[in-house]
Amino acid sequence: MCFCAALRRFQAVAWLESFVGPIGLLERPTEKEFVSCLRNGILLCNAINKIQPGAVSKVIEGHSASQVLDSQPLPAFQHFENVRNFLVAVKELSLPAFEASDLERDSTEAASTVKIVDCILALKSYHEWKQWNGGTNGSFKCARSPIVPRIHSTSRIELVDSSKMRKHLDMSMFSDKLSHGDAESRTIEETIVRKLVDGVLDTKDNIDGDMLDSIHHGNMDSAEFFRKIVSCCLHERQLNQSPEDLKSLLSSTRNEFAMLESQWQSDMNDLGRIVQELSDASIGYERVLQENKDLYNTVQDLKGNIRVYCRIRPLFDAGEGSAVDFIGDDGSLVVVDPLKPHREARKIFHFNRVFGPIATLEEIFKDTQPLIRSVMDGYNVCIFAYGQTGSGKTYTMCGPSGGTSNDAGINHLALNDLFHISCSRKDLMNYVVEVQMVEVYNEQVRDLLTDDFSAAKYPFKLLFLAAYPNHTSSLPDAKTYVVNSTVDVLNLMKLGEMNRVACSTAMNNQSSRSHSILTVHVRGKDSTGNTIRSCLHLVDLAGSERVDKSEVTGDRLKEAQYINRSLSCLGDVIAALAQKNSHIPYRNSKLTQILQSSLGGHAKTLMIAHISPEAVSYGETLSTLKFAQRVSTVELGAAHLNKESTLSRKEAQTVRPRSFKENENPVPDLTPPRLRRLSIESSTSVKTEKVSYMENNRYGSKTVAAKSKPKPECSVTRPRRLSLEGAKPIKKNLPQIQTSSVSVSRIYELEAQPCAIPDPSQQQTNVGNNNRWCHSSEADMRDRNCSGTDSLIPMYNSSIPRSPTSSARQIRRPELVGRSRVQPIHSPKTPEPPSFSIKEEVQALTPLDLSFSNRTQIPSYSASTTKNGSKIKKSLHTIGKLINPSEKRNHKSTTTTTTTPIIARSLHMNGTLSDIIEGPTPLTANARTKRRQSLIGVQNTGVSRRSSLGGKSSDHQSHSNEKQRSRTPPPANLSNKTATKPWF
Ligand SMILES: Nc1ncnc2c1ncn2[C@@H]1O[C@H](COP(=O)(O)OP(=O)(O)OP(=O)(O)O)[C@@H](O)[C@H]1O
Structure with a gap:
């Protein structure tokens, strides 16, 4: 039996009944009943006319359905006429037709019935299409019947595939094959699937025609087709579920969702925890x-390394090869000789930062800013530019x-920043900023901010700041101006730049022939009375140059030699x-003397090394870089x-x-401590006492405080301070120092x-405009040996160019665009030589001043060294005891360092204070031994300890001693051109 055909038949009957009305058949009629019902053609004609009105113009009515069922034969013409008209109409609609004979009563066959059923179902599909489409859109394409059965026997159905060979779906064959075992199990499986497909096809009459085509053409395999059908059925079933089913489905879905949600929540929590951990x-x-x-x-700060930046000037000729091969973000720099890139290996250098040719000044300043800001916090800072001539x-x-x-x-930019900070902190602290500007030209220090350039004004004498702790300037004779804004400083700088010596050379048409030093002194005082004092050195060094390249002669050559020598x-x-040598040869040049506090003191120092990238400068570039690399290894000790x-x-x-009066200034310490030799651990306490001492000096008070609170770690500096306490008698002869002391203290009062x-x-044009710090009266000014005109600063027209000249710039009096007054603060004058009676001094001393007595007695010993050797020994012994008996052994070296120079210096205080001004010379062990020998009369050298600076012939031996101690060469003989070879 063909299950599929039967199902389709029933479907056709059901449609006919619903479409044309009751046809008098059971729900599931047999083939015979089905055919009999249709035989007269009336039902078929009615159906097609209903779909396509007028398709069969004349329907011949015949027997009723009951007559048909009674199997009364109809007249043949009637039967034939209706069926023929129907088949004609069907063909006109391009629907599958059947043969009229298929409706013959006695020739009922499964195949013919199938055709009739196909035709009726095609009509149904056409009707549905027409309803959906309105019959206007396109033409109806009838799906081909999936099966055209040919009945060979009652139990055998042959499926005809339209495009392929026939395949037998025979149940007997199926059962036969089942018994053939596994070998054919796959075929069986396929067969089963096909059977199922048949069933589905019978029920799913609305299956997409294309899908059917696909399976018929073999484009889709049966299993896939089946899967699609089943999923479709399942979907339908779900849609058709009852509300209870849906409710239970909903609740189960909810449960599943809640479970998923909690799972998701816990997963998210886990993820969150992991992310949090990460x-x-x-x-x-x-x-x-x-x-x-x-x-x-911090380590770097403690070590106090000098920071080193490198800046590369852009090439003058863009087409030229550059010596700079690579600039790293980490401060590395690779250079190579552009002329011999293959032969010469690349050289790598490391600095704190490297700024390429396109780096702007703002970028450089950004990295420099923290240093400058620390000036306002009380640190000394020095920034100096180094490099060959013309490097920028x-x-x-x-x-x-x-x-x-x-x-x-x-x-x-630095000064701008200083003033900006000063302004932003004005509620917390009152700052006062003062400026000095000097140049070192041919080993002479010249004030760039003076309008009096008579030769008598210079050379200046330099102070050793360590010997004058109450000074922030080593240049007391240079004019100091109080400034209130960057504009003030700019005006002063313009003046300074105008006064600076510059000229044209082959290497730079505006070559600076001197080292310029702009010093900014900052004093700050907060509401509680705490004060800070610091200074900022901004140094533009003259450039090193090869005289053969710079092609200079005469005065220019001499300048170049001086420049090279000082560098x-x-x-x-x-x-x-x-x-870390024990002796640092600061005194070999004025430049190093001025920079001593920055290079060897506890300052923060930054060097900006400049290089020219041209091939012709490669040698100098290497020298500069090596020098800079070396500088970066220098440890200064922690900044104070x-x-x-x-x-x-x-x-x-x-x-x-x-016993001491106010405003009496002690004699400066002759033997400044080598601050950088102090251990970092003790630096804080030393610093505190030092500051206290400084302030005491400022107010003319004494430093007994240090004595009253002895601290072992301060033993290095204390003896020296104690030794200063007894300077009162000397001060009587130092009116200028006293005056200056008033001046400085007045500053704080004012x-x-x-x-x-x-x-x-003059007030109208006062650049400084600093009322707080100005001098109170003309008398005061006179006291300070300062005239009204001294305080006048000519304001030069900024448009005046700094013209290159073939000779050193004359000190021109540029056009004045206005005269403004900046109140100069005069530093103390160079003290005059003391002349005093030692005996008087000794009598005047109290027991408290024992240390000073030792010190003050010593000059008398020096006068009679040979006679009183034993006294000297005793004196030395006493001093040693006074330092700190318990620490004497532990600090043997430091004690020697601090005390011996005092004595040594005192021994040579033969009535002039020039020695004091020039400061002490650190002594090596060898020198100390010699000195001690001379003190105890074993060997009296009688030589002066004048430094190499300004050393006269009488100092020759001292000088040569110094030369021996120092590993550095003595000052070059400037007359000898070849002697001025740079250190590097
Ligand atoms: N970064 C730069 N960008 C553009 N031009 C620069 C740069 N650096 C320097 N120059 C130019 O190079 C020339 C030389 O510069 P500068 O006078 O600053 O050199 P210097 O090192 O001070 O020389 P000297 O030591 O002889 O005084 C000037 O014309 C200057 O304008």
């Missing part, structure tokens, strides 16, 4: 990195056009510092904070010795008391 780890890592960085910086030092320090506000250099001395100092608290000042005042400037007309 984030914690990453934050921790960042923190550790930051800590490492901070620690590294002046460009960096002063800006492209010499420091105009449009193109600001480091100097300008060579700078190199010597750097080398000695890098090697120059801060003083009110407490320490009060403490010092309460224990002030009875800070809170604005006072009038004597000449109101």
Whole structure:
């Protein structure tokens, strides 16, 4: 039996009944009943006419359905006419037809019935298509019947595939094959699937025609087709589910969803925990990195390394090869000789930062800013530009056009920043900024901010700051101007630049022939009375040059030799510092003397090494880079904070010795401590006492406070301070020092008391405009040996170019665009030689001043050294005891360092204070031995310890001794051109 055909038949009957009305058949009629019902053609004609009105124009009505069922034969013509008309109409609609004979009663066959059923179902599909489409859109394409059965026997059905060979689906064959075992199991499986497909096809009459085509053409295999059908059925079933089913489905879905949700929640929690852990780890890592960085910086700060930046000037000729091969973000720099890139190996250098040719001044300043800011916190800072001539030092320090506000250099930006900070902290602290500007030209120090350039003004004498702790300037004779804004400083800088010696050379048409030093002194005082004092050196060195390249002669050649020599001395100092030598040859040049506090003191120092990338400068570039690399290894020791608290000042005042008056200045310490030789651990306490001492000096008080609170770690400096306490008798003969002391203390007093400037007309153009710090009266000014005109600063027209000249720039009096008054603060004058009676002094001393008595007695010994050798020995012994008996052994070396020079210096205090001014010379062990021998009369050399600076022939031996001690060469003989070879 053909299950599929039967199903389709029933479907056709059901449709006919629903479409044309009751046809008198059961729900599932047999083939015979089905055919009989249709035989007269009336039902078929009615159906097609209903679909396509008028398709069969005349339907011949015949027997009723009951007559048909009664199997009464109809007249043949009637039967034939209706069926023929119907088949014609069907063919016109391009629907599958059948043969009229298929409706013959006695010839009922499965195949013919199938055709009739196909035709009826095609009509149904056409009707549905027409309804859906309205019959207007396209033409109806009838799906082909999936099966055209041919019945061979009652139990055998042959499926005809339209395109392929026939396949037998025979149940008997199926059962036969089942018994053939596994070999044919696959075929069986296929067969089963096909059977199922048949069933589905019978029920799913609305299956997409294309899908049917696909399976018939073999484009889709049966299994796939079946899967699609089943999923479709399942879907339908779900849609047709009852509300209860849906409810249960909903609740189960909800449960599933809740479960998924909780699962998702817990997964998210896990994920969150993991992300949190990762984030914690990453934050921790960042923190550790930051800590490492901070620690590294702290170590660097403690070591006090000089920071070194390198700046590369752009090529003048863009087509030329550059010596710079690579610039790394980490401060590495690779250079190679552009002329021999293959033969010469590349050289790698490392600095704190490297700025390429396109780096702007703002970028450089950004990295420099923290240093400058620390000036306002009380640290001394030195920034100096180094490099060969024409490499861009002046460009960096002063800006492209010499420091105009449009193109600001480091100097300008730094001062801008200082004033900005000063302004932002004005509620917390009152700052006072003073400026000095000098140049070192041919080993002479000249004030660039003076309008009096008579030769008598220079050379200046230099102070050793360590010997004058109450000074922030080593140049007391250079004019100091109080400034209130960057504009003030710019005006002063313009004046300084105008006065600076510059000329044209083959290497640079505006070559600076001197080292210029702009010094900014900062004093700050907060509401509680705490003060800070610091200074910022901004140094534009003259460039090293090869005289053969710069093609200079005459005066220019002499200048070049001086420049090279002083740079060579700078190199010597750097080398000695890098090697931690006991002797640092600061005194070999004025430049190193001035920079001593920055290079060897506890300052923060930054060197900006400049290089020219041209091939012709490759040799000098290498020299500069090597020098800079070496500088970066120099350890300065931790930078000192120059801060003083009110407490320490009060403490010092309460224990002030009875025998001394206010405003009496002690003799400066002759033997400044080598601060950088002190251990970092003790630096804080030393610093505190030092500051206290400094302030005491400022107010003319004494430093007995230090004595009243002995601290073992301060033993290095204390004896020296004690030794200064007894300077009162000497001070009587030092009126200028006394005056200057008043001046400095007045500054602090006047800070809170604005006072009038004597000449109101001058007040109008007062660049400094600093009432707080001006001098109170003309008398004061006279006291300070300062005339009214001294305080007048000519304001030069900024448009005046710094013209290159073939000779050293004459000190021109440029056009004045206005005269402004900046109140100069005069530093103390150079003290005059003391002349005093030692005996008187000894009598005047109290037991408290025993240390000083030792010191003051010593000059008398020096006068009679040969007679009183034993006294000297005794004196030395006493001094040793006074230092600190318990520490004498432990600090043997430091004690010697601090005391011996005092004695040594005192021994040679033969009535002039020039020695004091020039400061002490650190002594090596060898020198100390010699000195001691001379003291005890074993060997009296009688030589002066004058430094190489200004050393006269009488100092020759001392000089040669110094030469022996120092590993650095003596000052070159300037008359000898070949002798001026740079250190590097
Ligand atoms: N970064 C730069 N960008 C553009 N031009 C520069 C730069 N640096 C320097 N120059 C130019 O190079 C020339 C030489 O510069 P500068 O005078 O600053 O050199 P210097 O090192 O100070 O020389 P000297 O030591 O002889 O005084 C100037 O014309 C300057 O404008």
